[in-house]
Amino acid sequence: MIKSSDITNAFSNKKLLSGTVITATFVLIAIFGPFVVSNPVQPALDLAYLPPSLRFPLGTDNWGRSVLAELVWGSRISLTVGVVSATAATLIGTLVGLVAGYFGGIVGEVMMRLTDIMLIIPPLALMILLAVYLGPSETTVIFIIAITAWPFIARTVRSEVLTRKNRTYVHAAKVTGVGTREILFSYILPDILPVVLANAVLTVTAAIVAEATLDFIGVGVTSIVSWGEILYWAQQSAFYYNAWWWILSPGLAIGALGTGFMMIGLGVEEITGHR
């Protein structure tokens, strides 16, 4: 039962409000921007390395393409990869955390040791390894990010389940004959949903950065314009030509969108009293 007053109250939290505004701005750009700015695929070498001007508000790159156009078109990839991979990671992590926390015993123990192993592997090393092995594609990038991000969520969810599974109302539900699945999804999960949501949003931030990182290193999808891909090409010659706009713009975009999602996550945690 969410009342409109609840929503008003929620947005009196400054973090949640500013995070939502930032994120919504980028979402709107990703949806509508490409109708306004044309696809920057066509190279025009005579326009290379131009500093910001009225014609090119964020300058041009080594192929003479508008950095602004690249940013706008690239926001689609960054947002899609970020949200899809974070959603996948959240689903896996929540399920593992629920089962491991509720059942404990050997099943829980095995699941948590597996989670620990995933946690101690340096994520970047694993990402690069998988990216090279599986070959570059958007699906690969999403898979890689999801596979490295779920253990954090599993840990958090498990500890939340542990504090709830021995509550008297859970015992009461068992005595009533409520099945395990219903107990997990109707009695325990709704209570920890705010934590799950907060973590999911924080994971989007990590995923956006991870996607950019993979592209930047050159093991991501370098054939499609994305923010990381802009940086990948920029690092090759931007410094040589002093093209600061080429580096700074995508860097700031990644930072801003990441901050936006992070603020939402922190705001949700604050409102629901989990922090």
Added chain:
Amino acid sequence: MERTPLFQLDHVSVTYRRGALTHQEVRAVDDFSLDIFDDETVGVVGETGSGKSTIAKVLTRLENPTRGRVFYKGREMKSLSAKSLFNFRSEVQLVFQDPYESLFPRHNVRKTLEVPLRLHRGGGKAPSDSDVAELLDLVELDRSILEKYPRELSGGMRQRLSIARALAVHPKFVILDEPVSMLDMSIRAGILNLLMRLKKDEGISYMYITHDLASAKFICDKMVIMYLGKIIEAGASGQVLDRPAHPYTMLLLDSIFDLKRPGQLLELPEREELESSMSLPRGCHFHPRCPYATDECTVTPPAMTTLDGSHAAACYHPLQESRSGSRSH
């Protein structure tokens, strides 16, 4: 003719591990044997920490005994199939001590009662409003609270709702784990009267777990007195209350009856730190507090000995005299 008891507890012990490194064992229930028949209400009486609530958890399979076996209608509880366990749930219910913790805060009154109705009566289908309303009538709750959430109800109303939830499945046997101890004095009598009426009208038997002998006397046919996880006295309520054999039972009685009488019989020391259930005294667990303790009591724990018919006590020096002659209340 030998009847099959509803429940049969056969040397049940429940121990908890405390601390990963120390391996300290907490013995909540120690060598507990009891037969419970379906036509009698048995009281389990003891102080906090005596293991009473653990018995309730074992009997509802919220917990499995560490040692010993529990039988329900002659079948071992541990090996009940999922289907038999579900049938068991429709016959045996539990009312928890704390009505603030035992109701799911996200379910309103209607939903709280719909869950057991849907599972056990409707065959998975949503129950009708009249079924829910009937349950409210049964526990004397007003139908107007249907949409209210537990946090909007008083303690007494919540406990009535818990009782209604337990009754929704038409149980034969209901375990009441200190059902009135969290409630105000003024509303306890109302709940106890309700339980008595349900016992008579619905033909339900109870196990009544309490630390309060006065209310146990009111409800129970049979009584079991527990001390630090062990049964120390058992018998028909009248026998136990009129002729308590164990000094501890006497202590419990003294805590409810007026002590102002000449030549006080017992001067019992307060319970000391060292006799928590973690570091149990050798011999009879009660000996450090017992005025009659002799050397014998400090070595081997006494076994349950029959005194008179079903009346039995675990004491080397059972009290002989009848209470009714020496004092009045």
